Amino acid sequence: xxxxxxxxxxxxxxxxxxxxxxxxxxxxxxxxxxxxxxxxxxxxxxxxxxxxxxxxxxxxxxxxxxxxxxxxxxxxxxxxxxxxxxxxxxxxxxxxxxxxxxxxxxxxxxxxxxxxxxxxxxxxxxxxxxxxxxxxxxxxxxxxxxxxxxxxxxxxxxxxxxxxxxxxxxxxxxxxxxxxxxxxxxxxxxxxxxxxxxxxxxxxxxxxxxxxxxxxxxxxxxxxxxxxxxxxxxxxxxxxxxxxxxxxxxxxxxxxxxxxxxxxxxxxxxxxxxxxxxxxxxxxxxxxxxxxxxxxxxxxxxxxxxxxxxxxxxxxxxxxxxxxxxxxxxxxxxxxxxxxxxxxxxxxxxxxxxxxxxxxxxxxxxxxxxxxxxxxxxxxxxxxxxxxxxxxxxxxxxxxxxxxxxxxxxxxxxxxxxxxxxxxxxxxxxxxxxxxxxxxxxxxxxxxxxxxxxxxxxxxxxxxxxxxxxxxxxxxxxxxxxxxxxxxxxxxxxxxxxxxxxxxxxxxxxxxxxxxxxxxxxxxxxxxxxxxxxxxxxxxxxxxxxxxxxxxxxxxxxxxxxxxxxxxxxxxxxxxxxxxxxxxxxxxxxxxxxxxxxxxxxxxxxxxxxxxxxxxxxxxxxxxxxxxxxxxxxxxxxxxxxxxxxxxxxxxxxxxxxxxxxxxxxxxxxxxxxxxxxxxxxxxxxxxxxxxxxxxxxxxxxxxxxxxxxxxxxxxxxxxxxxxxxxxxxxxxxxxxxxxxxxxxxxxxxxxxxxxxxxxxxxxxxxxxxxxxxxxxxxxxxxxxxxxxxxxxxxxxxxxxxxxxxxxxxxxxxxxxxxxxxxxxxxxxxxxxxxxxxxxxxxxxxxxxxxxxxxxxxxxxxxxxxxxxxxxxxxxxxxxxxx
RNA sequence: GCGCGAUUAGCUCAGUGGUAGAGCACUUGCUUCACACGCAAGGGGUCGCUGGUUCGAUACCAGCAUCGCGCACCA
Numbered sequence: 001x002x003x004x005x006x007x008x009x010x011x012x013x014x015x016x017x018x019x020x021x022x023x024x025x026x027x028x029x030x031x032x033x034x035x036x037x038x039x040x041x042x043x044x045x046x047x048x049x050x051x052x053x054x055x056x057x058x059x060x061x062x063x064x065x066x067x068x069x070x071x072x073x074x075x076x077x078x079x080x081x082x083x084x085x086x087x088x089x090x091x092x093x094x095x096x097x098x099x100x101x102x103x104x105x106x107x108x109x110x111x112x113x114x115x116x117x118x119x120x121x122x123x124x125x126x127x128x129x130x131x132x133x134x135x136x137x138x139x140x141x142x143x144x145x146x147x148x149x150x151x152x153x154x155x156x157x158x159x160x161x162x163x164x165x166x167x168x169x170x171x172x173x174x175x176x177x178x179x180x181x182x183x184x185x186x187x188x189x190x191x192x193x194x195x196x197x198x199x200x201x202x203x204x205x206x207x208x209x210x211x212x213x214x215x216x217x218x219x220x221x222x223x224x225x226x227x228x229x230x231x232x233x234x235x236x237x238x239x240x241x242x243x244x245x246x247x248x249x250x251x252x253x254x255x256x257x258x259x260x261x262x263x264x265x266x267x268x269x270x271x272x273x274x275x276x277x278x279x280x281x282x283x284x285x286x287x288x289x290x291x292x293x294x295x296x297x298x299x300x301x302x303x304x305x306x307x308x309x310x311x312x313x314x315x316x317x318x319x320x321x322x323x324x325x326x327x328x329x330x331x332x333x334x335x336x337x338x339x340x341x342x343x344x345x346x347x348x349x350x351x352x353x354x355x356x357x358x359x360x361x362x363x364x365x366x367x368x369x370x371x372x373x374x375x376x377x378x379x380x381x382x383x384x385x386x387x388x389x390x391x392x393x394x395x396x397x398x399x400x401x402x403x404x405x406x407x408x409x410x411x412x413x414x415x416x417x418x419x420x421x422x423x424x425x426x427x428x429x430x431x432x433x434x435x436x437x438x439x440x441x442x443x444x445x446x447x448x449x450x451x452x453x454x455x456x457x458x459x460x461x462x463x464x465x466x467x468x469x470x471x472x473x474x475x476x477x478x479x480x481x482x483x484x485x486x487x488x489x490x491x492x493x494x495x496x497x498x499x500x501x502x503x504x505x506x507x508x509x510x511x512x513x514x515x516x517x518x519x520x521x522x523x524x525x526x527x528x529x530x531x532x533x534x535x536x537x538x539x540x541x542x543x544x545x546x547x548x549x550x551x552x553x554x555x556x557x558x559x560x561x562x563x564x565x566x567x568x569x570x571x572x573x574x575x576x577x578x579x580x581x582x583x584x585x586x587x588x589x590x591x592x593x594x595x596x597x598x599x600x601x602x603x604x605x606x607x608x609x610x611x612x613x614x615x616x617x618x619x620x621x622x623x624x625x626x627x628x629x630x631x632x633x634x635x636x637x638x639x640x641x642x643x644x645x646x647x648x649x650x651x652x653x654x655x656x657x658x659x660x661x662x663x664x665x666x667x668x669x670x671x672x673x674x675x676x677x678x679x680x681x682x683x684x685x686x687x688x689x690x691x692x693x694x695x696x697x698x699x700x701x702x703x704x705x706x707x708x709x710x711x712x713x714x715x716x717x718x719x720x721x722x723x724x725x726x727x728x729x730x731x732x733x734x735x736x737x738x739x740x741x742x743x744x745x746x747x748x749x750x751x752x753x754x755x756x757x758x759x760x761x762x763x764x765x766x767x768x769x770x771x772x773x774x775x776x777x778x779x780x781x782x783x784x785x786x787x788x789x790x791x792x793x794x795x796x797x798x799x800x801x802x803x804x805x806x807x808x809x810x811x812x813x814x815x816x817x818x819x820x821x822x823x824x825x826x827x828x829x830x831x832x833x834x835x836x837x838x839x840x841x842x843x844x845x846x847x848x849x850x851x852x853x854x855x856x857x858x859x860x861x862x863x864x865x866x867x868x869x870x871x872x873x874x875x876x877x878x879x880x881x882x883x
Numbered sequence: 884g885c886g887c888g889a890u891u892a893g894c895u896c897a898g899u900g901g902u903a904g905a906g907c908a909c910u911u912g913c914u915u916c917a918c919a920c921g922c923a924a925g926g927g928g929u930c931g932c933u934g935g936u937u938c939g940a941u942a943c944c945a946g947c948a949u950c951g952c953g954c955a956c957c958a
Contacts, residue, residue, distance in 0.1 A: 392886085392954090395886070488953095554920095581920040582920090653917085657917080758915055849939070
């Protein structure tokens with residue numbers, strides 16, 4: 001038997017076990033297994049990503065579910081993988097290129113650039129996989145996938161072609177969200193609105209037909225004035241009715257533009273007049289369509305002004321141009337005023353720069369199966385945890401708009417569309433477009449689309465395209481998806497749609513094709529001040545450093561314990577420290593058991609002859625098992641962790657082990673063996689319950705103490721211990737709680753009497769109950785008493801500290817009693833108990849309460865009152881005994 | 884503007900129609916034969932506010948306030 005060192009060293013133990021598990025292929029799923037399935041696909045982290053606390057949270061939860069399922073006898077597949085992260089990875093490489101070689105991707109050309117991305121990927125990619133392994137994740141690495149694997153990429157292309165052939169994917173020239181930094185279109189979901197401080201400029205447009213009269217318009221974007229093609233007001237706005245059909249002089253590039261009326265204008269805003277700029281605003285574009293307005297684009301894809309007619313602005317960056325345009329207007333007397341103004345602006349989720357609404361030719365997907373996707377969640381074929389996300393999901397689906405899926409990015413799945421070379425300027429015509437996985441046979445006459453698809457257009461197949469057919473047959477649909485709620489639209493909803501549309505399941509039935517049965521939305525990890533973790537704030541701790549400091553198990557347990565469902569987590573390193581401390585506590589209490597001899601591999605206890613303390617701890621173990629079971633059903637991991645923490649630390653260590661020392665250090669060998677067996681049963685059960693949270697530590701103790709055959713990973717979860725008849729258990733437990741209460745009262749006496757806790761002291765217990773004598777040795781130990789004497793007729797000297805306990809009156813024997821102090825203490829105690837008794841009594845005197853409250857509640861109050869009254873009498877008696 | 888969530892001890896959070904809870908932090912005592920990453924004792928709360936339902940509300944209902952999030956608007 002290997003001896004357990006005093007301090008547990010996770011850094012030595014954890015990698016050793018992980019390596020062993022890998023060698024044993026413990027995480028590899030077997031599609032031919034007859035066992036019931038349990039499967040999870042990991043939300044794929046970005047290929048060049050680093051492990052964040054968000055990953056730690058999500059992947060720990062997945063690991064807990066996977067490990068628990070393995071113990072419960074499921075055939076488990078936890079399928080890991082990575083995402084190529086189109087825009088993100090490309091941006092990183094472009095940045096690197098600019099810094100090191102001062103080149104753009106266009107300088108290198110597509111082929112060379114992609115070669116560089118692959119180099120970058122080889123150098124920086126996949127680190128996160130090692131980090132997940134350090135965390136202890138029990139993924140089936142033999143099935144690791146990548147969104148750019150050949151088979152996966154082929155599936156993405158096939159889906160594109162199929163949807164095109166179904167008429168669901170189309171190409172169109174429409175207003176899209178343009179990211180000028182990444183220089184690509186993005187989807188509506190990738191635009192986040194943020195409050196932005198700026199100015200509202202009031203610009204004067206002279207009326208052509210009435211020189212000297214001006215139309216004033218409020219705008220935040222004077223730099224786009226050159227692209228104005230109309231002025232508009234609300235048709236019901238009497239202020240401007242006489243101007244309808246007239247014209248205004250557009251400033252800067254002076255030109256006549258019509259004055260029109262349109263319902264879309266809010267007469268309340270600004271002056272009630274809108275300058276219509278169809279090329280640079282979605283609403284203006286719609287108005288332009290309705291009124292057949294020309295479209296003038298004065299911005300380049302990088303967000304610079306393109307307007308040679310105004311040399312002062314031409315080439316300026318859009319925000320510089322805004323200031324300059326205002327100055328120009330001011331100089332010409334056309335700027336009435338500029339007010340400070342705060343409005344919401346759409347920012348690119350990716351590059352964090354303001355989005356530019358832009359007219360552009362892109363590929364779009366008309367979502368299929370939206371009604372069905374709503375139904376499967378509404379009808380709970382797919383259950384969301386917490387449930388309130390169902391509503392968020394439904395709202396999105398009910399207001400869904402077509403998805404712009406093309407990206408002007410090279411890194412990713414290239415769009416399988418070809419254009420006829422000769423007439424490439426007329427791409428709209430169907431005859432000029434060929435969509436197919438293979439290029440057209442006369443490929444020299446065709447040119448492939450330069451764009452790639454949105455990364456999420458590949459991720460939405462992740463739930464099943466990651467599985468080969470055999471694996472899919474066994475493990476699809478997956479059991480549960482664990483993910484952060486911020487990708488509910490990006491990923492969760494689209495995966496559901498994909499499952500329903502492409503039907504990868506074993507039959508056509510909806511239940512076989514939904515991608516998962518449960519979705520658990522994890523919290524978002526924030527810093528201790530509630531801010532989001534971000535690189536720029538530097539408030540994001542490195543999980544690997546935390547693992548070095550506290551161990552993977554400590555990190556996992558600490559994080560789980562503070563992770564509420566449905567709310568954000570405020571991260572505080574002290575909580576991880578607690579996780580580490582808990583690991584050490586468990587280690588030490590196991591060590592304590594080991595010091596008293598070897599454990600039985602399959603521990604057995606004789607439930608007929610258990611000590612009352614053993615009954616108590618086993619009953620609490622049973623309660624813990626029940627509580628954990630129901631918490632798991634709702635994915636309340638924090639509650640599971642809290643129950644385990646309380647049971648181990650309080651019920652087992654603080655109370656049972658301390659009480660058990662009476663027998664362990666006693667002379668009765670049979671009792672000693674019995675109590676050690678109880679410890680083995682409890683430890684064995686506890687380790688198994690804790691294993692999903694703290695896999696390495698529990699495996700280490702399990703193995704060193706030889707508590708089971710083989711790895712704890714496949715040990716069955718503990719069953720509740722069958723105890724004796726309920727009545728006996730109740731009696732036993734009442735006695736134990738009386739003993740424990742007496743201990744607490746005695747310790748309190750010691751403390752208020754200012755006796756240091758290491759000093760042996762004497763107690764006298766005044767009671768008629770002779771059966772108490774059996775508990776005296778344990779009482780003595782827990783009170784660190786020299787001696788406890790049972791004396792039914794004890795006459796205490798005046799001033800002797802006393803506590804009224806369920807076992808009788810407990811007197812502290814000290815040489816010089818502080819009579820005044822004791823009187824004061826008793827008075828306080830009498831007042832406190834008296835208050836409580838009066839409260840209960842008042843309630844019982846309330847007829848309405850006695851008549852209407854449930855009988856059990858009333859009875860409980862009566863019992864309580866009589867107990868308090870008895871206690872009060874004894875306390876008063878003790879006080880009156882003082883001189 | 885619409886929707887969602889939160890509001891309980893200094894902090895992070897549980898919780899229940901019937902006597903307010905945990906961990907940390909704080910105060911005090913302790914190197915007692917598993918553990919100072921520990922043991923023991925203690926202080927600390929009008930359960931956001933106002934109404935309603937009820938014998939009884941921190942809990943259920945309504946309104947309000949504050950904070951956070953999402954959607955829409957955003958000239």
